[in-house]
Amino acid sequence: MNKINTIIHKEWSEVFKNRMVLFTTAFLPLLLTAIPLGIIYATSSSGDFSGISGDMPSEFNAFCPENFSGGDCFQVFIVSQFMIMFMIIPLAIPAAISSYSIVGEKVNRSLEPLLATPITTTELLIGKSLSAIIPALIATWLGFAIFVIGSWIMITNPVVIGNFLDGRWLIAIFIIGPLMALSAVSFSIIISSRVNDPRVAEQVSMIIILPVLAAFFGQMAGIIILNVTFMVTSAIVLALVDAILVYLSIRLFQRETIITRWK
Amino acid sequence: MITTQNLTKKFDQITAVENLSLEIPEGEVFGFLGPNGAGKTTTVRMLTSLISPTQGSASVNGFQIGEQDIDIRRSVGLLTETPGLSDNLSAERNLEIYASLYEVGDIKGQVEKYLRFLGVWDRRMDVAATFSKGMKQKLAIARALLHEPRTLFLDEPTAGLDPEASRLVREFILEIKQQGRTIFICTHNLDEADRLCDRIGVFKTRLLVVDSPITLRRQVFGRKVVFHLVQADQALVDKITAHPHVSEANLIDHKIVVTIDDPEAHNPELIRILVREGADIQFIGELRRSLEDVYLQLVKNA
Numbered sequence: 108m109n110k111i112n113t114i115i116h117k118e119w120s121e122v123f124k125n126r127m128v129l130f131t132t133a134f135l136p137l138l139l140t141a142i143p144l145g146i147i148y149a150t151s152s153s154g155d156f157s158g159i160s161g162d163m164p165s166e167f168n169a170f171c172p173e174n175f176s177g178g179d180c181f182q183v184f185i186v187s188q189f190m191i192m193f194m195i196i197p198l199a200i201p202a203a204i205s206s207y208s209i210v211g212e213k214v215n216r217s218l219e220p221l222l223a224t225p226i227t228t229t230e231l232l233i234g235k236s237l238s239a240i241i242p243a244l245i246a247t248w249l250g251f252a253i254f255v256i257g258s259w260i261m262i263t264n265p266v267v268i269g270n271f272l273d274g275r276w277l278i279a280i281f282i283i284g285p286l287m288a289l290s291a292v293s294f295s296i297i298i299s300s301r302v303n304d305p306r307v308a309e310q311v312s313m314i315i316i317l318p319v320l321a322a323f324f325g326q327m328a329g330i331i332i333l334n335v336t337f338m339v340t341s342a343i344v345l346a347l348v349d350a351i352l353v354y355l356s357i358r359l360f361q362r363e364t365i366i367t368r369w370k
Numbered sequence: 371m372i373t374t375q376n377l378t379k380k381f382d383q384i385t386a387v388e389n390l391s392l393e394i395p396e397g398e399v400f401g402f403l404g405p406n407g408a409g410k411t412t413t414v415r416m417l418t419s420l421i422s423p424t425q426g427s428a429s430v431n432g433f434q435i436g437e438q439d440i441d442i443r444r445s446v447g448l449l450t451e452t453p454g455l456s457d458n459l460s461a462e463r464n465l466e467i468y469a470s471l472y473e474v475g476d477i478k479g480q481v482e483k484y485l486r487f488l489g490v491w492d493r494r495m496d497v498a499a500t501f502s503k504g505m506k507q508k509l510a511i512a513r514a515l516l517h518e519p520r521t522l523f524l525d526e527p528t529a530g531l532d533p534e535a536s537r538l539v540r541e542f543i544l545e546i547k548q549q550g551r552t553i554f555i556c557t558h559n560l561d562e563a564d565r566l567c568d569r570i571g572v573f574k575t576r577l578l579v580v581d582s583p584i585t586l587r588r589q590v591f592g593r594k595v596v597f598h599l600v601q602a603d604q605a606l607v608d609k610i611t612a613h614p615h616v617s618e619a620n621l622i623d624h625k626i627v628v629t630i631d632d633p634e635a636h637n638p639e640l641i642r643i644l645v646r647e648g649a650d651i652q653f654i655g656e657l658r659r660s661l662e663d664v665y666l667q668l669v670k671n672a
Contacts, residue, residue, distance in 0.1 A: 113470040117456070124458045217454035220513065223418055224471040225443045363421045367381065 110226050114234025115241070122207050122238075127309070131203040132242055136196050140250040143189040144257040150182050151261050175266070182262070183270045187333065190276060191323045196250060197284040198316045200243035201291040206308035208235055209299035213369060222362050232296075232360045239295070240288040247284045251276075278338040286345040291315050293352035300359045300369050371396045371552065372417060372521065377426035379412050386412040388576045389426065394569075396520070399553045401567035403560065403665055408574045410556040411451065414523050417554070418448050431520050444472070447514030447522045451529065453506045457499035461490055461509055464498055465516060472517035484512040488542075504535025508542050521552040528559055540566065560661040570661075572668045579668055587659050592617065594657035595633050597626045597640070600650035609643055616640070627657060 122128045171180035212218045221231065255272065262268050295312040302308045325331040358364075377390040387409040394400045404410050415421045417430055419439035428435045431445040455464050462481060469477040485491045488508050490501075498506060507527065514522060527543065528536040536559075543566055547553060557563050563570050564583050571580040579586065599606070602624045610619040610628055615636045618629040630636055633656065644651060 109473075110471055113467060117459075117467045120463065121456055121458050215454060215457060216450065216452040217456060219420070219450045220448065220454045220468075220510070221471070222420055223443060223446075223448040223450070224468065225440050225473065226471055227440070366415060366420050 110230045111234040111237065114226070114231060115238040118204070118208050118235060118238035119242075121211070122204050125207050125211075127306070128203050128207050132200050132246060135199055136246040136250040139189070139193050139196060140253050140257075142192070143186045143254060144261070146185050146189065147182060147258050147261050150178060150185070151263070175264075179264050179267050182267055186258075186271060188323065188327060190271070190279070191319060191326065191333065193247070193250065193254075194279060194283065194287065194319050194322075195316050196247045197243045197288040198291045198319065199313065200246055201239035201288045202295050202312035202315060203309050204239035204242065205235065205292050205295035206299055206312050207305045208238065209296060210302060210305040210308045213299070213303060214305070218365055218369075222365065228360055228362050228365075229357075232357065235296075236289070236292045239292045240285070243288045243291075244285060247280060247288075251280050274335045275333055275338050278335070278342060279333075282342050283338065283345060286342060286349055290345065290349050290352050293349065293356040296356040296360060297352070300365075371432070372400075372428070372430050372554065374417070374428040375426055377413070377416060377428050378424050379409070379416060379421070380424045385575060387416070387423075390573075390577055392571065392577065392580065394552060394554065396552055397550045398568045399547055399555065399566055401563035401570035402554060402556045402573055403558070403563055403570055404556075404573035405669060406558075410573060411525055413573070414448070414525050414554070414556055417442075418446055418523055419443055444517070445520050447517070447519035449507075449511050449514050449522075449524045449527055451525050453510035455498040455506055455510060455513075458497060460495045460497055461485065461501070462494040464509065465513055468513045469516045474517050480516050484516060487545075488512055502535060503531055504538040507531060507535070507539050511539070511542060511546070515546065519551070521554065522546065524553065524555045524557075526556055526558065528557070528562055536562070560665055564661045572665060574669060583661050583664075586664050587661070592629045593631065593633055594659075595628045595630055595637060595640075596655050596657050597628065597644060597649075598652040598654070599624050599626065599644070600652060602626055602649065606644065606647055606649055609647055610640060613640060613643065 123132070171183065175183070212221070222228075255268075258271055259268055291312065294315050295308065298311045299308045302311065322331065322333065326333055331337065372392065372394040374390050374392045377387060377392075378385070379387040390413060402410050402413065412421070416423050416435060417428060419435055419442045422436050430442050433441040433445065435442060456467070459467075462485065465481040465484060466477055469480050474480050482491065485494050488505075490505065490509070493501075498509065501509065511522075511524070511527070514524075524543065528539050531539060540562060543553065543555070547566065553566075555563065555566065567583065569580060569582050570586065572578045572586075579589075581589065602621055604621060607619050607621045607626055610616055610626060613636070615632065616628055616630050620627045628640065630640075637654070641651065641654070
């Protein structure tokens with residue numbers, strides 16, 4: 108545990124000196140938290156949205172109880188859209204941190220002296236993974252907490268607030284978020300073993316956010332509706348994907364493979 | 371102490387190290403010489419448990435590779451081909467991280483000891499990126515020493531360094547040598563091997579020869595004594611060649627270069643012959659072949 112702790116602190120002291128990593132870790136959550144709050148503020152303080160509910164996908168009506176006004180329903184719909192974007196945070200931050208952490212070490216050639224210490228590859232892999240996952244989860248949960256507090260202040264209808272804190276979003280933030288962070292780290296490790304430029308590793312690793320964008324546009328077009336069933340199914344599928352990615356990353360993250368095959 | 375028996379490493383169809391059998395006693399400084407791609411780094415990686423051998427066995431400090439890998443890594447220090455420091459971190463932080471990974475009890479104390487030993491205590495907060503190449507290399511050697519390993523592996527410790535930096539590193543290695551540790555140095559720098567090593571092994575996929583630099587010179591080229599005379603001629607050379615222990619004598623300007631098996635025993639007799647023949651001897655010296663000549667001869671023959 109002590110060695111894992113050392114690796115986590117080593118990674119943090121190194122990667123957070125990189126502007127790109129710092130930007131992704133600090134700016135992205137701020138942006139993705141500010142956007143839905145801004146929408147709530149705009150839709151609460153001005154305009155009449157009572158007639159707009161007819162423009163939303165009909166499947167979305169399930170989230171608009173009869174006591175909701177058109178404005179309330181619009182708020183729930185548009186914020187739900189951006190809540191999906193919120194799920195980019197637990198993917199983008201680990202991808203950025205682990206890309207710079209692993210490829211950075213490859214470029215610096217600092218992995219070999221590290222592997223020459225009495226640390227096991229499992230400890231090293233856990234240390235590196237946690238150093239990427241922990242900041243992502245802190246940023247996601249902190250962003251969500253700010254969003255909840257902000258919406259509680261701005262929204263007058265408690266039923267609308269309850270809609271943002273229902274099972275769907277709790278599953279998304281507290282179950283799917285960590286699973287996403289794990290898949291992003293494992294995917295980055297696989298990519299990092301093949302490239303020699305941290306920026307390339309980060310850009311390729313960002314492919315992993317495509318399913319989130321697909322969900323965003325899918326819901327906007329009414330093709331998919333993010334209800335509890337969808338979220339639970341997503342969590343199960345993601346857990347299976349994680350199992351495969353973790354297995355592949357462990358196979359690649361072997362002492363001899365790193366020393367002799369990572370170029 | 372390092373012992374290997376028929377240690378072999380193959381990468382697919384390529385044999386990097388073949389049947390290496392070697393014994394290096396405690397406290398010896400051993401130079402591992404060989405051309406690029408000879409398998410020196412692969413050997414070091416096997417001996418430090420970074421990669422496993424295809425066949426054969428080895429023990430380092432009494433621990434078997436492949437069976438007690440963590441114990442081996444705990445008991446050895448490794449300087450890799452490049453320092454591999456975290457450039458964004460301070461010298462002190464670089465060492466603290468490794469002291470923690472090596473499970474050093476008094477981390478602060480050990481880090482301070484080696485930073486003072488390096489003479490960089492005042493620059494301990496400077497990031498590693500600001501250090502010269504030589505200083506980075508010294509810092510990397512200090513990193514390998516933090517846990518006081520019994521055996522130290524140095525892979526090309528002065529490669530790519532300018533003469534001043536090389537000297538800094540060499541002096542540092544000499545200081546470590548005084549502490550009685552076993553040091554295994556892979557190097558291309560023959561002058562460095564000559565100055566630092568008790569024994570050297572010339573290696574090209576397999577071990578060609580192992581001995582002290584002096585013995586190797588004698589084995590490969592024999593011992594040569596040069597008699598500097600005021601005047602010399604072929605008649606004098608013939609008299610010297612007639613001596614039963616002289617295998618060869620050549621006249622070069624006013625010097626007679628004599629190949630002889632035991633100069634300490636037979637030189638007095640040769641001197642008497644020369645004096646008797648009326649030669650005026652200015653001085654006598656042994657012709658020293660460089661280790662480079664020995665190395666090139668051995669590698670060429672391999």
